[in-house]
Amino acid sequence: MNAAADRRDLSWWVDKVAQILVLAGGLSAIVFIVGIFLFIGREGAGFIFEGFSLREFLLSPRWTPTSNHNPTFGALALIAGTASVTGLAMVVAVPFSLGAAIYIGEFATGRGRETLKVLVELLAAIPSVVWGFVGLSIMNPLIVRVFDAPVGLNVLNSGIILGLMAAPIMTTIAEDALKAVPDTYREAAEAMGATRWQVILKVVLPAGRNGLVAATLLGVGRGFGETMAVLMASGHAVNLPTSPFDAVRALTATIAAELGETAEGSEHWQALFTLGIFLFLVTFTINFLADVFVRGGLPGRRRRGRRPVASANP
Amino acid sequence: MFEATARNRRNQSVEGGFRLLFLWMTCMLILPVVLILGVLIYRGGPAISYEFLLTPPTDGMTAGGILPALIGTVWLVVVALLASVPVGVAAALYLSEYAPDNRLTRAINLAIINLAGVPSIVHALFGVGAFVIFFRFGTSILAASLTLAIMTLPVVIVSTRESLQTVPRAFREACWNMGATRWQTIRKVVLPNSISGILTGVILEVSRTAGETAPIMFTGAVFFSPFLPQSVLDQTMAMSLHLFVIQTQVPNVPEHVPFGVALVLISMVLAMNGLSIAFRVYLRGRKKW
Numbered sequence: 001m002n003a004a005a006d007r008r009d010l011s012w013w014v015d016k017v018a019q020i021l022v023l024a025g026g027l028s029a030i031v032f033i034v035g036i037f038l039f040i041g042r043e044g045a046g047f048i049f050e051g052f053s054l055r056e057f058l059l060s061p062r063w064t065p066t067s068n069h070n071p072t073f074g075a076l077a078l079i080a081g082t083a084s085v086t087g088l089a090m091v092v093a094v095p096f097s098l099g100a101a102i103y104i105g106e107f108a109t110g111r112g113r114e115t116l117k118v119l120v121e122l123l124a125a126i127p128s129v130v131w132g133f134v135g136l137s138i139m140n141p142l143i144v145r146v147f148d149a150p151v152g153l154n155v156l157n158s159g160i161i162l163g164l165m166a167a168p169i170m171t172t173i174a175e176d177a178l179k180a181v182p183d184t185y186r187e188a189a190e191a192m193g194a195t196r197w198q199v200i201l202k203v204v205l206p207a208g209r210n211g212l213v214a215a216t217l218l219g220v221g222r223g224f225g226e227t228m229a230v231l232m233a234s235g236h237a238v239n240l241p242t243s244p245f246d247a248v249r250a251l252t253a254t255i256a257a258e259l260g261e262t263a264e265g266s267e268h269w270q271a272l273f274t275l276g277i278f279l280f281l282v283t284f285t286i287n288f289l290a291d292v293f294v295r296g297g298l299p300g301r302r303r304r305g306r307r308p309v310a311s312a313n314p
Numbered sequence: 315m316f317e318a319t320a321r322n323r324r325n326q327s328v329e330g331g332f333r334l335l336f337l338w339m340t341c342m343l344i345l346p347v348v349l350i351l352g353v354l355i356y357r358g359g360p361a362i363s364y365e366f367l368l369t370p371p372t373d374g375m376t377a378g379g380i381l382p383a384l385i386g387t388v389w390l391v392v393v394a395l396l397a398s399v400p401v402g403v404a405a406a407l408y409l410s411e412y413a414p415d416n417r418l419t420r421a422i423n424l425a426i427i428n429l430a431g432v433p434s435i436v437h438a439l440f441g442v443g444a445f446v447i448f449f450r451f452g453t454s455i456l457a458a459s460l461t462l463a464i465m466t467l468p469v470v471i472v473s474t475r476e477s478l479q480t481v482p483r484a485f486r487e488a489c490w491n492m493g494a495t496r497w498q499t500i501r502k503v504v505l506p507n508s509i510s511g512i513l514t515g516v517i518l519e520v521s522r523t524a525g526e527t528a529p530i531m532f533t534g535a536v537f538f539s540p541f542l543p544q545s546v547l548d549q550t551m552a553m554s555l556h557l558f559v560i561q562t563q564v565p566n567v568p569e570h571v572p573f574g575v576a577l578v579l580i581s582m583v584l585a586m587n588g589l590s591i592a593f594r595v596y597l598r599g600r601k602k603w
Contacts, residue, residue: 015495022412025404029425029471032464036432039443099339107333116340118591123347125587126580127525128434129554133561133576134350137569167343197329218431225433227528228554232562252435252528259439259532264447276439280432287431291424 037280044273046265047073052274063238063249065258065268073271075278077238081248084241085230086223088159093167094216100167101174101215106200117175124168128228135161135233149245153235156244161233162223170219177211177294178204210293217290221283227252251275354577361574375538375560376567380575385542386455386550387582390530391523393459393546394466399516401463402470409471410478411500430468434528437465441533456546458534462523469519477511478504514594521586525579527554537563553579 041048052073060074104116135157143152181204189199205212235247236257255272262269318326365379372378405422413419441461451457481504489499505512535552537559543550557575560567 011495011498015497018497018500019412022404022408025401025406026408026413026422028401029405029422029429029467032467033425033428033432035444036436036440036464039448040436040439043439043443043447096339096343099336100343103333103336103340107336114595116344119344121591122584122587123344125521125525125583126347127527127554127583129525129527129558130576130580133557133572134354136561137572138350138353164343164346171343195325195329197332198325200332221431225431225436227433227435228558232558252433255435255439256528256531259442273439273443276436280436283431283433283436284428287428288424291427 037277040273040276040280044270044277047267047270047274048277057274057278061238061240063254065271071267073274075251075275077240078249078251078254078275080240081234081238082224082230082250082252084155084248085158085162085234085250086220088155088244089162089166089223090216090220092160092163093170093219096163097167097170097215097219098174098212100171101178101212102200104171105175105178106196106204117172120168120171123164124172126165128165128226129232131161131165131229132232135229139233147245151235151247153233154245154247155234155241158230158234158248158250159244161229162226165226165229166219166222169222170215173215173218174212177208177215180211181207214290214293217286217293221286221290224286225252225279225283227256231256251279255279351580354573354580357570358573358575358577361570362577366574367578370540371538375564376571380553380556380578382539382542383551383553383556383575384578386535386539387524387553389455389543389546389550390459390462390534390552391520393455394462394523395516395519397460398463398467398470398519402467403474403512405467405471406474406478407500410475411496411504426468426471429464434465434526437461438529438532440464441529446533452547453532453536453549454534454547455543455550456534458530458550458552459546461529461533462526465526465529466519466522469522470515473515473518474508474512477508477515480511481507510593510597514590514597517586517590517593521583521590524586525554525583527552527558531555553582 057073057075058079059076060072061077061080062072062074063077064070064072100116100120104113104120108116136153139157139161140152143149143154143157147156185203185207186199189203190196194202230250231253234250234253236249236253237247238249239246241248255275258268259272262272367379367384368381369379370381405426409419409422413422438461441457445451445457445460446453449457451460485503485507486499489503490496494502530552534549535555536549537551537555539549539551541548553575557572557579560575561572
């Protein structure tokens with residue numbers, strides 16, 4: 001029996017305390033997510049449990065919270081606004097980001113590849129308020145001139161801006177998904193005489209499919225939640241859009257524009273927090289689905305960013 | 315011996331065609347942004363001077379400089395870093411050094427993904443509900459910075475975890491074999507070998523925090539304040555909100571002013587980001603193992 005082996009000296013206690021503190025740090029992420037839901041729910045609760053009708057919220061396009069006689073809280077037009085802008089953004093961004101991811105991941109080599117990756121990373125860093133500013137001051141006159149539209153603040157403008165914003169992020173995630181396909185797959189196909197394009201089309205893309213779906217989902221989530229750019233570039237009219245040249249108002253933009261002018265605790269205030277809960281639930285679902293896809297089918301690899309310790313940075 | 319058949323040649327040209335197509339797509343992502351940056355520099359450049367950077371706005375924000383907004387952004391970023399870096403590094407240490415592969419770890423990872431994915435305006439609502447109202451910080455730098463800290467926490471966690479995992483497992487095992495506790499190993503071996511990688515992540519977080527607008531709109535940043543903030547309980551101006559305000563809320567602002575503000579903001583953010591990337595490339599080149 002060695003008495004020293006189970007001696008609980010100072011370093012034993014320091015180790016225990018450190019372990020607890022570090023665990024607390026890990027748990028904080030969960031605490032914050034639950035906290036976000038609870039605190040937003042707390043502000044919105046009065047509305048949800050009293051004047052709230054899910055039917056009106058989801059099916060009525062009439063968002064008139066400041067009406068004196070009969071304020072209505074139908075979010076359909078806002079949802080349609082968000083969906084139209086995000087949809088157009090995805091039409092613009094998905095093909096280009098997947099194409100760019102394939103080029104960077106499969107064709108580019110060495111220095112060119114590193115340079116492109118750095119550039120894409122820098123593009124993702126541009127703040128959304130700057131994108132909104134670009135939509136307002138550069139895209140707006142451009143759209144008026146090119147399409148001869150009366151105003152340039154519409155679905156088209158914010159969709160393009162949002163597409164440019166989401167593309168770098170989707171490119172990065174899609175490229176990670178392609179990188180996660182084991183090289184042995186490529187080598188096996190090349191040994192059979194396949195050209196590089198055949199390898200990509202028949203081997204890499206099918207094997208990385210789940211990751212590519214995840215990249216697209218995260219892009220959709222990003223578009224759904226983008227606030228400042230959509231607030232500044234979409235024209236800000238509560239409206240069910242019928243063409244890309246219609247002005248719309250997004251869910252996020254509504255909160256950003258109205259919260260500052262609303263009395264704390266009023267029905268309108270609570271309705272805005274209810275919009276927040278709705279946004280939270282939708283983006284949570286999208287992120288959860290993306291996570292499921294990331295985990296779903298990448299054989300031999302676990303998560304992005306979780307490489308075996310010793311083999312990092314060859 | 316080998317003669318290219320018609321089929322080989324066709325395959326070659328198909329491949330060449332797709333290669334060009336994807337290169338074109340990559341360029342289409344990058345070119346518009348380069349053009350936009352060019353326009354910002356061309357039209358905002360003339361507005362920038364020492365006076366622009368070092369004086370407060372005058373004449374109802376249609377003239378003068380941006381000093382209070384610059385100082386305010388520095389306050390917001392510093393307080394947010396003080397709050398989020400310790401928590402983020404602790405979380406990353408847990409995930410990299412302690413976490414077993416169980417449901418709790420999976421839940422933590424999912425929570426981190428969601429913290430990064432929740433819309434910025436939802437973080438703003440949380441900041442209002444929790445810090446401004448519930449904890450009674452009022453609209454203040456403290457409330458705004460804590461909101462920003464929670465929003466950018468995933469940036470610190472993810473980058474710190476990655477740099478912790480570049481430390482080879484053999485380093486840890488060697489230390490454990492000498493009888494060191496887990497914490498002693500972390501403090502004497504793991505952290506010293508990954509500290510510069512962690513720093514890279516912190517710089518990245520600075521760049522994210524400085525550019526955010528929605529989370530600070532209702533929690534601590536104001537349209538205009540003639541004074542510089544004196545404590546964390548004061549309200550403040552901020553660069554990002556200032557750009558929004560002079561572009562959308564203030565009439566008759568001469569056009570070069572918002573372009574100048576946008577140029578300064580984007581230069582700050584891209585400079586921090588570029589610094590972080592350069593640092594990372596330098597570290598990778600210097601790595602000893």
